[in-house]
Amino acid sequence: MSENNLQKMNLIYQGIIEQLDVGIHAVDEAGKTLIYNRKMCEMESMKKEDVLGKKIQDVFKFQENQESTLLHSLQNKKEILNVKQTYFNNRGIEITTVNKTLPIQENRQMVAAVEIATDVTKMEKLMRANKRTNDANLSFTQIIGQSGPLIEVIELAKRATRTNSNVLIVGETGTGKELFAQSIHHESDRATKPFVSQNCAALPDSLIESILFGTVRGAFTGALDSPGLFEQAQGGTLLLDELNSLNITLQAKLLRVIQEKKVRRLGATKEIDVDVRIIATMNEDPVDAIASGKLRKDLYFRLAVITVMVPALRERIDDLPVLLDYFISQYNQLFSMNVDGVSDEVFALFAAHNWPGNIRELEHAIEAAMNLMHHEREIMYEHLPYHYRKGDKGQHKLRPLKKNYSGQLLDQLAQFEQQVIEDTLRQNDNHITNSAQQLGLSRQSLQYRMKRLQIRGGE
Template sequence: MNQLAGYDCCLDLVLNQVDQGVHIVDCAGMTIFYNETAAEVEGLQPADVIGKHVLQVYPSLTLETSSLMEVLASGKPIMNQQQTIVSRNGRIITIHYSTIPLYREGKLVGACDMSRDITKIKELSEQVMDLQVELLGTKGANKEKAKMREVKFAKYTFNDIIGSHDSIVKLKVIGQRVAATSSPILVIGETGAGKELVVQSIHNASTRKNGPFIAQNCAAFPATLLESILFGTVKGSFTGAENRPGLFELADGGTLFLDEINSMPMELQSKLLRVLQDGSLRRVGDTHVREVNTRIITCTNVDPEEAVRNKELRIDLYYRLNVVSLRVAPLRERKSDIPGLVVHFINLYNAKLGCHVEGIREEVSEIFYRYTWPGNVRELQHAIEHAMNVVSGPFISVDHLPEHLRQYAVVEDEQSYHFEEGQSLPSILKHVERTTLIQALAQFGGNISRTAAYLGIPRQTIQYKLKTHGLIDRIRNNNFVMGGSGQVEKT
């Protein structure tokens, strides 16, 4: 019998009334008491915590970083500390805590953590500091840099990333850890998965958060213009050129986010590599070397190793950018997050559009779970926004969804099949093959290569069967069979 199990029930009543979170574990780290204040702060239920190991409840912690586990190991108290954790429901919380060992008759029998949520206090203090830095920094700073800071503002934090799926919790945990360094980061994810949200969160969690955050899409400009934008120019370097700093200089002391890095022209990739290696650059047409302290975070919506094989990305640059790699899982891999995202977007557009929508119908929820979301979270957001513009009642129904989602529901109905008496085996096999092909393509977002690998047949065979079964036009006209990049994959 556990030595702490005999505590009087009156003590439970008292501990549930205090304004601090109280979390008690036994000597093995298993939770034996978790009060209501702690549950309210962390968004959990006591029943979800009691009987579970502390590291199971807080996936962001380890044996070395958990104060409860540290106290159990050392037998010594930890007093008046601050810690940021990711709870099991994905929420990031900053707490002020003290953790003490519990002894009975000289024997260590457990540990007690007493904490207070200071997340809001921390955020307010940081906002005051940001305002002070902005007031001081813009008085004597370069006007162009001050203007750039106002235009390019990173507004998102890790708490804006909605989801409690394991992949999202892990992403938040690792993202917070790497935010403390200045190493290059490569964020990989499909279009609409939320890559820039992650990048801005990393910037705002770093020591560079008071510096500028500048984003640039590498596919937006031709090579010559992109070079001058990134590295700056000197007067006379070409017709009309002026002395102008590039984005690397403007982001000095902050973060430069380069999106679609695989679209950067190869001749610029070598120049970018030099900046990453020694922290210095030359403006276009200049001989003077300038030092910069800019953190580089890059994104790609394609497999970077595939981009290397296709000679879209230099292999030496890839290894330099890929010091830390973060993958943002597509929505089809974390469908358990869809309900939370739906609630978030409904609340967002209720406020923006003046609506009073309460939720979605069950049949809409079923479509959302069956659909493969090639456009990911952004596509879900647009679907909710579309519905909110046409809905007239408190609930979103199938009729309020965009047409391609309604068609997808019809596609699912098509896949049910009843054999008829006298039907030939070839016709049955043809239908089964067609149905299997549709389901596999939907599962992999229309990616033909992945579908071929999953079915164990060559890519060319998939292309042939698409023609045989009359599915090519269907692929081009329906989003559920689009490639992971958001573009229809050519067959």
């Protein structure tokens, strides 16, 4: 190949390396940096001139008993795959990456090592935030609401505080499943022991096994003696949030720990006895999760000794007034405001909304609206986020209200609700299931509302 073609090829290679969305860091046989691409600069908050031509150990600092995966690969002539590494740049900023590191040899002589790095710094911080011992003394009294469906679920959950049986909490995203889990723990005999929470969806498969079960020094490059979540929750409660996001293979290992009450750290030869109560949450129907292969049936039966079904906001819309008062009060304190409530128009819109994001969506709607207010005392229609005012396909538009409703606001809303349910039943020849589907309710929720409003009929 001519020198001109070689120059062109080098330019092409450099262009590709610079545009890759993963970090590329290569060192020569002496450990001095040869290649350091744009993405690596972003990940490590460094300039190229701070790294190129310099030895790794002169630029970066590593945790005690750890070393650079690049240097390890260079010195031991070994490929290192999917290893998490936490280290610090020259300004002390912490960086966490998952690396694939390859030795480069020529005639059996080491000439370089190259590392392909994926940034998981934010993921690591999120993981630490989720993997915590929660000391807040939360209880059922802090679950906001007085509706029939909610009170029924609270009473069921309270019974779970009397035993150490595992609990499965099922509910849509944003319904407050973790609040139920914490309440069960803090009103049980385990209240003085740790409550450790982990969102299974927040962890990549390459990390979650070591987080759950722990590691011993030398299990893989950079591994230290580290207790897993089961050991951290010893004597207390381990909350596994969004269990249906957990890899099926790991579900099998989790099942074994639950059955045998013993955990073995990665790389260890002996098992550790654990006394931990498991509370798991799911944001979909367990039967559907089993059918789609997301959840092992045997694990489900182990965890669902007690099953708590948290109702969606649309199924407990009677709690809307007290929830609005609660969130407005919270943001009044946070924003130093004096908002009294919402306008009749906003309340009616909220009462008719389907709330796919449930309580969390309602809280965000209040927060967003109060950010747009000045000195007004009520949240008005124009303060609402755009999608409530301009909902797709009219899904947020209000039904026309009759003019002959009387009494206070809640009385008028009850009259409106009764009218809508009676009209829908008539349209569906009193068929409960079809009417519930049209209204966006469960059959049970519609029957509860009919009983409360003394509406007869249905089949």
